[in-house]
Amino acid sequence: MTLLSLLIVGYLALLLWFGIRGNTKDRTLSGLLTTGGTTSAALCALSLVSTIIGGSATLGIGGLAQKIGPAAFWWLGVGTIGLFLHGLFVAPVIRRSNAMTLPHLLGTLAGENAERWAGFIIAVSWAAVTAAQFTALHSLLLSIVGGMKAEILYAALAGGIILHTAAGGQRGVIRTDALQAILLLVGFLLAGAWCLIDRPDAVAALPKVPFTDAFGFTDWVKMMILVGITFVIGPDMFSRTFAAKNAQSARTAAFAAAPVLALFGVIVTMMALLNIDAKAPITDWLSPDSPLPMILQVMLALGLVSALSGSADTLLLSAAGILEKDVCGRERAGAVRLWAVLLGTLALASAWFSRNIIGLLLNAYSLFVPGVAAPLLFLAAGRLRSADPKVWLLGAVAGGILGLVGNLTGENAWTFAGIAVSSAASLLAVRLASMKSCVAGAENGA
Template identity: 25%
Template sequence: MHLLHPADYVIVAIYLLVVVAVCVRVTRKSPDADELFLAGRSLGAGVIGLSLFASNISSTTLIGLPGAAWATGISVANYEWMAALVLVFTAVFVAPVLIGRRITTVPELLEQRFDARLRKYLSATSLLLSVLLDTAGSLYAGALVMMLFVPGLSLGPTCAALAVFAGLYTAAGGLRAVAYTDVLQALVLLVGSAILFVLVFGQFDYSWAQVTAQVPADKLSLIRPLDDPALPWLGTLLGLPILGFYYWTMNQYVCQRLLGARDIGTAGRGALIAAALKLLPLFLMVLPGAMAVALFSDLDRPDTVFPRLIGTFAPPGLAGLMIAGLLAAIMSSVDSALNSASTLVICDFVQPRRPRLDAKALARLGRYTTLGMMVLAALWAPAIDRFPGLFAYLQQGFAYVTSPLVAIFALGMLSKRLTANAALAGLITGHAVSAAWFVATQLGWLQVHFTIVAGVLLGVTLVAAWVWQALLGGRASAAQLASVDARHVAPAPAYVRLGALVLTAATAALVIAFW
């Protein structure tokens, strides 16, 4: 256990007070439904970009990335630079559709293309992932570190306390409170992580030659062999784009910021800002974890690498800033997941059944829903302790569940032939195969890396959808096809496309440098 200095507690307290002050400032008025869920569609590019980054760089990431790097090497950073490429794609091709269609939730787009069944299917699945993976995982990771630094804490009550703090201001202020506090939290995350990187790199006299001499070469390589147990190169090419596509283009938890943008150009700029920031975790979070291989030989599990780095190298005051950064990560992830879950419940399930409810009533139900989701996540979070590692728990969960969703979403956007019946049947088939494969994996019958499994499941679902289309027949209506007709959507501005090219080149340079 690493005890904090009194100065550290002061810094953490100041951070929490600032968060509360920001929340009070942006939630002085009781928000209606549009304000609660989409911040009145008035978010600027900087707020969107920083909020996207902060929501994604959660406590699970702060704990999981250094831990995975310590255990298996820096190839875990492939999730980060691949996310940058997906965000570039989102800025150019997806954001114009989302903003142009004036939708409130991503599943709403599936209803426009297919029917209400597909909307509810995606919404229900997103809710499950949001509560059991995003929110619960963030609470668990945060509680793990708080228990290490604060004597006497236990897992369950700590998860509950973190959930209550984030849940209350999310319910009170909605997306605007979430987005503006995320800006503060992103800055704290970046500063805290940068300081930790400098402190850890200083143990090697700021010499990359010393790092390469003391850390095994296989732990400093992004692209790994096909038989690599952590992340084979085929999984990087197949699985990571699929996981990234779901996370950054279909996940309400993330896309809600884009949906709250003022216009297409603002959404595109925000996505590009987030893409640029996603190139930083390799340096700020992953490399310190890999360097820890040469610094610590007595660690029991990867999830303790980050708190051990803080407890060992951060002096009084700076350790408090690191803990504030961790709390920022927890808050930004939990508030985002709770707000998106509430949006999905109200907009995809309640509002279609109760169309006469006014905006104030919907907002009130949204706040109650946020608090309900908070309770569910807090109850599930301690159960994650039974899994071997936090990062594996998250990524495997996404790989098995999201691949069929991505297949049908992409096919619906690209094909004019696929009907709603065939799409639903294909999706159910894909998830049936996914469930069977997951069970076989747990029983030891199949041992294929989950990133490769994601690619196979995508292919199976695509084939199943076409088979069902041939068997069931039928044609999509003109109204359904109009929902994905590019002629009905304004393209991304030229400056967004130029920024996308620059960031793509920067990402390629980073990968080549650490190949």
């Protein structure tokens, strides 16, 4: 598509312009990573939508639909529930802290070693998730443009994402996210509306219940634990909450974005099921043989490119900021930009080695969830709770190791055992910290 190639080049120009301009004031780490807590609820909501709807929520759901049918919806469905819970119990609590990153907050509750541990786990995991987005972008361009033209566009787009993330920081990322969220929602809403109008009988015949023989309630529970918790406790959700103007803005953003995720999940699952026999149920809507009108194909293609780009930049900045602040223990804004370039370049190159988007994400989650998210949940949900540093860290490390074993063996039972161990240790650590506080208070009173 020559027209599409030209539009992608124009999209890249907008991406760089929106992402880089006006960011000379972000010289501090706080400004670079959180915009200094000045972002409106509307921009935070659009940024959440753009960040969450990436490769797994588009191309990944298409492939998942071929395996488990309408239950593929739950990949975003559990995200909707998790994001709502984040807004209800977590966002207003953590926004009132002075933290800049998820591990930074953890460090104030469970000590420096916990912060280092979480920083390392997230940096490694989110590097893999960033690679998944670049992999999806590369696959998309190959399918809709093909040949050397696709490789050139991929290198240009990926390079543009890295450049605007490193130069623009969180302020630039959130601005571009707003543009990308609008493009991806318009593209999919128009394509979904066309499906409803052009083939109402086929849509009416689709299964309505998002459970199948291949994906039952037990599988839903597992997905809710392994994937849904990353929407309740996740670096990307935290970064948007820390960037919000205040606690109420953070909560409003999460509540506004959650139903959009559910709507998008319905649309992308419907489109995948209507094209279920295709090699790639989502991207094949853009093939020369597709019945979708050309103008809608172009809009859908721009929506897909926006979805993948909008996730990659947020993930990249989160990983870079956490490496500098929480792993290295420094606060150099310039170093964060360099980390973003290095991690982005590695992610760019990874697209030639892997094609399994959902697999990459699950591998990352199997390490992050038992090693960080689950034990942190008990410290940050409802109110901030201090924890005994040694006990919390011991449980988190044990959980992370078990999650790694599950990742290497392919047995989810190890990962869930890790979640149970780290969660129990976290509860014990909170209890011990509370007892020590009571004893110290009694001694001071005496």
